[in-house]
Amino acid sequence: MKHVVIIGAGPAGLMAAEAALAGGARVDIFDAMPSAGRKFLMAGKSGLNITHSEDEAVFRTRYDAPDARLAAMVEAFGPSEIVKWMAGLGIAAHVGSSGRVFPIGMKASPLLRRWLARLGEAGAVLHTRHRWTGWDARGALTFETLTGQASVKPDASVLALGGASWKRLGSDGAWANLLTERGVALEPFAPSNCGFLVPWSAKMAAHEGAPVKGVSLSAHGQSVRGDFVITRSGIESGAVYPLAAALRRDIAASGRASLTIDLLPDTDEAALAARLAAAHPKDSLSNRLRKAARIDGAKAALLLEVTKGAPPRAAADLARLIKALPLTLTGTAPIDTAISTAGGVPWDALDEGLMLKVLPHVYCAGEMIAWDAPTGGYLLTACLATGRVAGQAAAHSP
Numbered sequence: 001m002k003h004v005v006i007i008g009a010g011p012a013g014l015m016a017a018e019a020a021l022a023g024g025a026r027v028d029i030f031d032a033m034p035s036a037g038r039k040f041l042m043a044g045k046s047g048l049n050i051t052h053s054e055d056e057a058v059f060r061t062r063y064d065a066p067d068a069r070l071a072a073m074v075e076a077f078g079p080s081e082i083v084k085w086m087a088g089l090g091i092a093a094h095v096g097s098s099g100r101v102f103p104i105g106m107k108a109s110p111l112l113r114r115w116l117a118r119l120g121e122a123g124a125v126l127h128t129r130h131r132w133t134g135w136d137a138r139g140a141l142t143f144e145t146l147t148g149q150a151s152v153k154p155d156a157s158v159l160a161l162g163g164a165s166w167k168r169l170g171s172d173g174a175w176a177n178l179l180t181e182r183g184v185a186l187e188p189f190a191p192s193n194c195g196f197l198v199p200w201s202a203k204m205a206a207h208e209g210a211p212v213k214g215v216s217l218s219a220h221g222q223s224v225r226g227d228f229v230i231t232r233s234g235i236e237s238g239a240v241y242p243l244a245a246a247l248r249r250d251i252a253a254s255g256r257a258s259l260t261i262d263l264l265p266d267t268d269e270a271a272l273a274a275r276l277a278a279a280h281p282k283d284s285l286s287n288r289l290r291k292a293a294r295i296d297g298a299k300a301a302l303l304l305e306v307t308k309g310a311p312p313r314a315a316a317d318l319a320r321l322i323k324a325l326p327l328t329l330t331g332t333a334p335i336d337t338a339i340s341t342a343g344g345v346p347w348d349a350l351d352e353g354l355m356l357k358v359l360p361h362v363y364c365a366g367e368m369i370a371w372d373a374p375t376g377g378y379l380l381t382a383c384l385a386t387g388r389v390a391g392q393a394a395a396h397s398p
């Protein structure tokens with residue numbers, strides 16, 4: 001019986017544990033935090049969007065990975081397999097109106113609880129408060145624990161250490177140094193599904209936390225319908241995330257990125273101009289916007305911000321601006337606040353079973369591998385799919 005050690009008790013690591021157990025291995029799981037799956041639980045706070053119900057061929061095109069292997073892994077363990085897997089844990093799937101798939105009840109905690117219980121019953125042992133610190137001279141894995149150093153020399157190990165955001169939940173990216181020292185040339189981390197900086201005036205920043213609902217955001221010829229949120233230093237959430245990778249690249253190249261906001265995507269520009277023109281001449285601008293265009297609150301503030309407090313008076317010009325409000329983004333929000341991170345272990349450093357070519361018997365899984373995807377369930381699906389491959393391969397490590 002092979003002994004497989006999994007480091008990282010997030011969704012990728014737990015799926016690797018499940019696959020290694022199914023492959024007949026004895027499994028120990030180590031995590032630096034006092035409990036498992038902290039980011040997974042956080043993801044469930046606003047509804048655990050675990051996968052997506054769209055056509056699976058379309059689903060696979062959502063990934064930005066310079067390698068066809070990720071698509072094959074997601075084909076082998078994708079949306080329909082995840083729904084069946086959840087059912088195996090007694091958790092039915094709920095498909096939202098957008099096609100996003102959630103566990104019934106939306107939360108991660110019942111799923112995680114049952115998953116950990118099933119792993120325990122199958123023989124996996126979870127060791128919390130064990131921070132992996134590298135390898136010793138014998139090639140054993142070393143850990144910092146509350147009672148001092150520990151080491152273990154398994155037949156194979158799976159690293160499922162996450163990306164480099166939300167450090168307080170465990171994924172601090174500190175593993176990057178440990179792999180670099182061993183000759184793995186990593187791709188630098190970059191924030192993905194992240195917020196962006198806009199140098200707001202104090203008036204605009206006072207709208208911090210306000211949702212801007214039912215808009216369409218465009219950049220690079222791609223438009224996304226949805227909502228976003230004003231932050232103290234810019235924008236984040238929902239409709240911003242699908243555009244984040246392209247906006248991030250613009251910022252890396254030129255220090256800024258342009259976003260166009262259609263504040264009323266369901267209203268035709270000419271009809272809007274006619275409604276604005278028909279407003280009472282004595283109406284203030286804010287009344288005109290509210291009555292003729294139902295624009296107030298954060299939407300009205302955005303219009304004032306972009307025009308430095310002087311939106312055009314002419315109805316046709318105002319309508320044009322409402323339909324295509326230009327916003328300049330000057331940076332990405334700090335990486336620690338990103339939903340996920342791009343970069344990490346490059347695909348060409350990994351073999352077919354996700355084993356590091358320069359470190360035999362050491363496999364990788366989850367967000368620490370260099371792939372990128374928008375929100376919509378794609379992140380967790382890839383974590384589970386890669387965890388499964390790494391766990392299976394580790395159980396049969398040569």
Ligand SMILES: Cc1cc2nc3c(=O)[nH]c(=O)nc-3n(C[C@H](O)[C@H](O)[C@H](O)COP(=O)(O)OP(=O)(O)OC[C@H]3O[C@@H](n4cnc5c(N)ncnc54)[C@H](O)[C@@H]3O)c2cc1C
Binds near residue numbers: 007013037040161368
């Ligand atoms: C607010 C929020 C909402 C999200 N919502 C969604 C969503 O709805 N849908 C979706 O698909 N994705 C969502 N995500 C992203 C998703 O949660 C992550 O992509 C996913 O958790 C990554 O899984 P992972 O197993 O690769 O890594 P992680 O979940 O980050 O787990 C890594 C584990 O490794 C441990 N670790 C790290 N370093 C060490 C070390 N040196 N020693 C020991 N242990 C270590 C950490 O403690 C952690 O437990 C969300 C993320 C956030 C922050």
